[in-house]
Amino acid sequence: PDSLSSPLLALDMPYYGIPLKYWPELTGITIPPDELDEFKAKMLRLVIEQGLVQRDLNPGNVLVRLNESKPQLVPIDWEYSHYVMGKPRNERGQEADFVENITSRTLAPHYPKQNG
Secondary structure, eight states, rough: TTTTSSSSOOOOOOOEEEEEEHHHHOOOOOOOOHHHHHHHHHHHHIIIOOOEEOOOOOTTTEEEEEETEEEEEEEOTTTTTOOOOOSEEEEEEHHHHHHHHHHHHHHGGGGGOOOO
């Protein structure tokens, strides 16, 4: 459903997860920093190894699900993604930088706050 142009009656995805933007309030479970780091690494591997650039990564397009009682992040909504397979791996740096920046901004509120 497109909630911007049509009414959203229900969106229940228990098998997939809860959008990251709702996870803290709904569950009270913090996401371990190592999972946040692994998700960032996974998104970069998709660019470098697969040539797939997720251009619309926001807290509504990352689902959180429990996998063996640990939160796991899953990207969704690939409508605006694009392929850069025509470029050699060593020339995908600009796309990798873009994905790293957008992923870091999306995950930043979920990293533990540093004291000091």
